[in-house]
Amino acid sequence: MAALSPTFAAPSVSAAPAVRVTPASPASALAPSVTLPLRFVLTGVGSLLAGMALLVARPDLLATYHYNQYAVAATHLFVLGFLCSIVMGAMYQLVPVALETRLHSERMAKWQFAFHLVGFVGMVWMFWIWNLQQVGHFGSAFAVGVGLFVYNLARTLRRVPRWNVVATGIASALVWLSLGVLAGLAVAAGKCTYESANTLAPTNPSWALVKSLQGVAHWVNRFDALGVMHAHAHLGGVGFFVMMIVSVSYKLVPMFTLSELQNERRATLAVMLLNLGLAGLFVAMAWHSPWKLAFALVLVVGLATYAVEILAILKARKRRTIDWGIRHFLTALGVLGVLVLLGLVLCWPRLPATLFTTQLETVYGFLGLIGVVTFTVLGFLYKIMPFLVWYHSYSREVGRSQVPSLADLYSVRLQVIAYWLFLGGLLLASLGAALSREALARGGAVVLLAAFAVFAVNLGKMLRHFFRPQIVPLNLTVATKPAQP
Amino acid sequence: MSTPLIEVDARGLEPPQPMVRILEALSALPGEATLRAHTDRRPLHLFPLLAERGFQAESEEHSDGSFITHIRRA
Numbered sequence: 001m002a003a004l005s006p007t008f009a010a011p012s013v014s015a016a017p018a019v020r021v022t023p024a025s026p027a028s029a030l031a032p033s034v035t036l037p038l039r040f041v042l043t044g045v046g047s048l049l050a051g052m053a054l055l056v057a058r059p060d061l062l063a064t065y066h067y068n069q070y071a072v073a074a075t076h077l078f079v080l081g082f083l084c085s086i087v088m089g090a091m092y093q094l095v096p097v098a099l100e101t102r103l104h105s106e107r108m109a110k111w112q113f114a115f116h117l118v119g120f121v122g123m124v125w126m127f128w129i130w131n132l133q134q135v136g137h138f139g140s141a142f143a144v145g146v147g148l149f150v151y152n153l154a155r156t157l158r159r160v161p162r163w164n165v166v167a168t169g170i171a172s173a174l175v176w177l178s179l180g181v182l183a184g185l186a187v188a189a190g191k192c193t194y195e196s197a198n199t200l201a202p203t204n205p206s207w208a209l210v211k212s213l214q215g216v217a218h219w220v221n222r223f224d225a226l227g228v229m230h231a232h233a234h235l236g237g238v239g240f241f242v243m244m245i246v247s248v249s250y251k252l253v254p255m256f257t258l259s260e261l262q263n264e265r266r267a268t269l270a271v272m273l274l275n276l277g278l279a280g281l282f283v284a285m286a287w288h289s290p291w292k293l294a295f296a297l298v299l300v301v302g303l304a305t306y307a308v309e310i311l312a313i314l315k316a317r318k319r320r321t322i323d324w325g326i327r328h329f330l331t332a333l334g335v336l337g338v339l340v341l342l343g344l345v346l347c348w349p350r351l352p353a354t355l356f357t358t359q360l361e362t363v364y365g366f367l368g369l370i371g372v373v374t375f376t377v378l379g380f381l382y383k384i385m386p387f388l389v390w391y392h393s394y395s396r397e398v399g400r401s402q403v404p405s406l407a408d409l410y411s412v413r414l415q416v417i418a419y420w421l422f423l424g425g426l427l428l429a430s431l432g433a434a435l436s437r438e439a440l441a442r443g444g445a446v447v448l449l450a451a452f453a454v455f456a457v458n459l460g461k462m463l464r465h466f467f468r469p470q471i472v473p474l475n476l477t478v479a480t481k482p483a484q485p
Numbered sequence: 486m487s488t489p490l491i492e493v494d495a496r497g498l499e500p501p502q503p504m505v506r507i508l509e510a511l512s513a514l515p516g517e518a519t520l521r522a523h524t525d526r527r528p529l530h531l532f533p534l535l536a537e538r539g540f541q542a543e544s545e546e547h548s549d550g551s552f553i554t555h556i557r558r559a
Contacts, residue, residue: 097530258498260550318497395504395530396534398534399508400512
């Protein structure tokens with residue numbers, strides 16, 4: 001049986017093998033509202049469309065070198081507004097049920113949403129006008145939200161009755177997310193000036209804070225700015241997103257292909273290699289160390305181990321057809337393969353810094369975020385959202401009324417159209433970025449915007465069932481059926 | 486006379502089909518009967534629906550990793 005929502009988890013799941021449920025203990029009494037993940041998902045899809053419209057308007061963000069205020073603003077719109085929103089909302093749903101426990105606090109999750117929204121919108125805006133002091137302020141609000149998210153999920157993980165590789169991976173992702181946010185705040189602190197440190201009296205309550213930030217800035221500025229920025233990006237991109245994808249897919253891929261995890265030791269080894277590789281890569285990037293390539297190779301071995309496990313899961317599947325949701329995910333893995341090769345090229349110690357090679361860094365980031373993470377997120381959303389809406393609107397009516405099936409909630413035709421537009425747009429925009437051709441990058445962004453608009457229409461079809469369920473009483477369906485001969 | 490036992494094998498089905506099969510079978514379950522559902526995973530989403538409909542359930546893991554859930558009226 002699928003388990004996607006903490007809303008409906010059993011009230012108390014202990015390490016005992018049996019779970020008892022009685023009418024006196026309705027599990028739904030403790031249920032968080034279904035609107036919790038929905039608000040994150042809608043915020044995420046809104047940010048995706050806004051971000052892609054921005055790239056249509058400003059294709060130079062892709063076609064020129066990425067270290068400028070507008071590219072940084074756009075990147076944070078995609079990463080925080082789109083990807084973080086959706087991944088966090090989905091985690092509140094998935095983590096408790098995938099691990100057979102309950103979410104620690106729905107109230108805390110709602111507070112996180114407020115901090116998240118104010119934080120990322122303010123950050124993107126302030127990056128755009130390059131006011132780093134305000135980026136620090138809004139970033140701190142965002143960080144409070146992340147703190148609530150990490151604490152909430154950590155408390156949820158503490159209740160897991162049977163610790164497994166999924167829990168290990170999610171715990172790792174939470175650590176990397178925290179470090180990524182701290183690194184980001186430190187980078188912002190390093191780009192601010194602290195004149196007030198000389199004028200404030202030591203008795204002033206702000207003095208200690210300003211002095212501490214000045215100390216952080218002094219420390220961060222000892223490193224190369226680009227190296228630190230790339231290290232920060234990898235903590236978020238690889239540590240949080242790739243690690244979350246790896247962990248969650250160990251649960252979701254078997255669930256949707258009717259298979260099982262094939263080798264838990266191999267699955268855990270992949271997570272551990274990713275952790276080791278990323279820890280080393282982070283330090284090597286920040287210090288501009290030649291060890292970067294060695295740690296990148298550890299990451300690659302981790303990803304290859306993960307790929308072997310996923311292939312084994314797929315090979316053992318009972319459901320022969322691979323639907324388009326899973327195809328999105330497998331496409332993401334294919335792009336990940338390309339990304340790994342590109343990453344290794346970029347790690348090469350003697351790589352010359354030409355216009356083309358520096359543009360390849362942009363392609364690397366773009367393919368990572370839009371190719372790998374977005375393809376996975378959209379693929380998993382096609383599995384999670386219909387179930388969430390169907391369960392909310394129809395599960396109580398099963399056996400009592402005629403209700404639509406899961407497949408009736410969205411259009412597979414639109415899904416396939418969006419998939420091909422996505423793939424085509426990704427290729428065009430990447431080429432535009434690699435060759436520094438704005439027209440090509442804009443063409444790719446237009447196609448991608450079309451793909452995501454089609455996805456949004458399909459999501460709207462699902463949500464129509466949330467707001468206006470189509471329930472037909474059984475006696476009515478019997479009455480309208482033609483008489484049997 | 487022993488309590489009638491109705492079996493539902495909902496293995497090998499993609500969500501939410503196992504839940505649908507079980508709930509549909511329950512809507513026709515005779516008063517004293519027990520429904521024995523066999524699923525690939527612990528039917529977490531089913532529990533609150535059963536409680537709402539006045540059923541009690543007990544779910545246990547089978548040696549092959551699948552789950553057996555006994556459901557009867559409370």
